[in-house]
Amino acid sequence: MAPSKDLRHFLDLLRKNGELLSVGEEVDPRFEVCEFLRQFDKGDGPALLFEKVKGHSIRIVGNLVGTRKRLALAFGLQSEERLLETYRRRRARKIEPRRVRSGPVKQVVIKEKRRVDLNALPIPVYHEADGGPYITCGIVTAKDPVSGLRSMGLHRLQIKEKRKMGIHLSNPPIARFAEEAERNGKPLDIAISLGVHPIILLASIVSSAREDKVAIASSLLGSPISLVKCETVDVEAPAHAEVVIEGKVLPNVRELEGPFGETSGYYFSDHSHVIEVTAITSRKNPIIQALHPTVREVSLLGGPAGEAEMIQMLRERGFAVQDLAISQSSNRTHVTLSLRKSHEADPRQLLHFLLSGVPYIKHAVVVDDDVNVHDPQDIEWAIATRVQGDEDLLIIPNLRARSIDPSKKGDFMTKVGLDATVPMPLRERFRRISVPSEVREKVAKMILRLKEKTGSGYKRSD
Ligand SMILES: Cc1cc2nc3c(=O)[nH]c(=O)nc-3n(C[C@H](O)[C@H](O)[C@H](O)COP(=O)(O)O)c2cc1C
Incomplete structure (x- = not known):
């Protein structure tokens, strides 16, 4: 069409x-x-x-x-x-x-x-x-x-x-x-x-x-x-x-x-x-x-297009960003990015670049690529289990304020980044619990058949 x-x-x-x-x-x-x-x-x-x-x-x-x-x-x-x-x-x-x-x-x-x-x-x-x-x-x-x-x-x-x-x-x-x-x-x-x-x-x-x-x-x-x-x-x-x-x-x-x-x-x-x-x-x-x-409508107009533009720009700069999501309720100021880390400094470098280079991003979280950035629960889980506040917080004060932010300090604002990635040597300790992938797929198909048979009624026991 x-x-x-x-x-x-x-x-x-x-x-x-x-x-x-x-x-x-x-x-x-x-x-x-x-x-x-x-x-x-x-x-x-x-x-x-x-x-x-x-x-x-x-x-x-x-x-x-x-x-x-x-x-x-x-x-x-x-x-x-x-x-x-x-x-x-x-x-x-x-x-x-x-x-x-x-x-x-x-x-x-x-x-x-x-x-x-x-x-x-x-x-x-x-x-x-x-x-x-x-x-x-x-x-x-x-x-x-x-x-x-x-x-x-x-x-x-x-x-x-x-x-x-x-x-x-x-x-x-x-x-x-x-x-x-x-x-x-x-x-x-x-x-x-x-x-x-x-x-x-x-x-x-x-x-x-x-x-x-x-x-x-x-x-x-x-x-x-x-x-x-x-x-x-x-x-x-x-x-x-x-x-x-x-x-x-x-x-x-x-x-x-x-x-x-x-x-x-x-x-x-x-x-x-x-x-x-x-x-x-x-x-x-x-x-x-x-x-x-x-x-x-405002976040939809800026969201998918903004995400596509940002991911393209970051990849062109050499960052191994797998996916990113600009949160809808944050008025374009919060972004979560998943990264395939190959050096311990990668998340910080990404956060520095993003927070100082993109005026409207105020808070950013970097997660590993086993986290779904489009699922707020998954992001919260990563922050809860992979962050130590004394090491993983990046605070950049005195950047140029976004004019409509009521919390700005004069013409300045502070930006915050969170590295919610797993330290590379500890990856085994942070392995996500799961069942074998073939079982996941098999059960998903079984559920689909069940749904087809019963309409949407999981709850029916007959
Ligand atoms: C709903 C909405 C309202 C906006 N209103 C203004 C505005 O009043 N003044 C302004 O300078 N930019 C405003 N902007 C931003 C610019 O129109 C737009 O973001 C800019 O041209 C894109 O470039 P930038 O992201 O590099 O700033 C608004 C954006 C949106 C989504």
């Missing part, structure tokens, strides 16, 4: 697979959309399409890739099993985006100053102490003022006035582009897409400061993304986006932005950059996407 190319195709795919629920009753963008998304963020909860948003004719969609099944569908896969393998395969095949002259996003073009009005968009207010409506799913596209490299990032945007927004810029590449522009006293031209195929959203948060993330999205989608020139700024935006907000990040201007209930689960304010909006283009009757900061 060829992957769909825009949000509407993806919504059709979800509908066909029974994964989209339309909400017909009127829903207020102030808190109610947020609470709907939160309450549906359970089990196999569907994606939600809010048909009637109070005070607006524009629809909102949310919890779009809130399950692994829907993430697989975004890759055009019917099953989740081949997700990682597909990610790796497609990521390795370079596909460039292509420029087109026009596209659906130009159906409505508003660029006269007096007509540009952000309040016409149904932007939700998420949590009770938030400083106002926030675009949480605005994919920012811009170009490096020095090299011309185009890239994308996901950045929170506070609606302040009809033509003014606050933007939180702490991560590369967009934050770096703004820095470069500011160094020359120039604004940074940006395009913010609301409502795109989820693969574009996923690509926008891939950690890659030196690649065009639109090209990454094209590779992951398996076909070139069509880009159109913006009306008022020197950037291109996806031709099939639902809405594109064009604007300029102003140099040497900072204003209070927030508070905003962040992915960390806490409110966070900052002195942030300001955007002057120059145009809004859209489809007729657009649908915009809302991303609740703490639902599973």
Whole structure:
């Protein structure tokens, strides 16, 4: 199945697979959309399409890739099993985006100053102490003022006035582009897409400061993304986006932005950059996407892709990492890695490299390759039985803080690594108890037959 190319195709795919629920009753963008998304963020909860948003004719969609099944569908896969393998395969095949002259996003073009009005968009207010409506799913596209490299990032945007927004810029590449522009006293031209195929959203948060993330999205989608020139700024935006907000990040201007209930689960304010909006283009009757900061969708968008990127990067650096898992509930800050150790120093070297080199990883655990990093119980067992705190703890203080971490000390933070591997000479003592593998397989088959015979009923004794 060829992957769909825009949000509407993806919504059709979800509908066909029974994964989209339309909400017909009127829903207020102030808190109610947020609470709907939160309450549906359970089990196999569907994606939600809010048909009637109070005070607006524009629809909102949310919890779009809130399950692994829907993430697989975004890759055009019917099953989740081949997700990682597909990610790796497609990521390795370079596909460039292509420029087109026009596209659906130009159906409505508003660029006269007096007509540009952000309040016409149904932007939700998420949590009770938030400083106002926030675009949480605005994919920012811009170009490096020095090299011309185009890239994308996901950045929170506070609606302040009809033509003014606050933007939180702490991560590369967009934050770096703004820095470069500011160094020359120039604004940074940006395009913010609301409502795109989820693969574009996923690509926008891939950690890659030196690649065009639109090209990454094209590779992951398996076909070139069509880009159109913006009306008022020197950037291109996806031709099939639902809405594109064009604007300029102003140099040497900072204003209070927030508070905003962040992915960390806490409110966070900052002195942030300001955007002057120059145009809004859209489809007729657009649908915009809302991303609740703490639902599973956030970790799913960053998780499997982040794991695939990180394992690739570490192997390229020569670390014998067998597998790794970024924990879902830690907001991307905890990672467990399994290693095939060939030198006693391997875990420490890996921990030093990872903790000092990857800004968002705060705590990391290294285990041997007999531990399943995707099973929290197995990880806890390894920590309980293989760690001696006086020797196996690595503490690296005074690293650059992650801005949204409420426990940071000024601009600094401390990172901690745990070596939960077995000392090499003692491997025999740490042999896991088990039965012969052929017995494991035989009994697994017997259980399967039993299940087939009795439905799912292990409990039946007849
Ligand atoms: C849900 C979500 C929200 C984000 N919000 C912001 C933000 O407001 N400001 C920011 O600088 N980065 C934000 N990011 C991070 C960047 O969009 C993204 O991680 C970055 O472009 C990837 O590069 P990095 O991992 O090297 O930082 C957010 C990421 C996610 C997943």
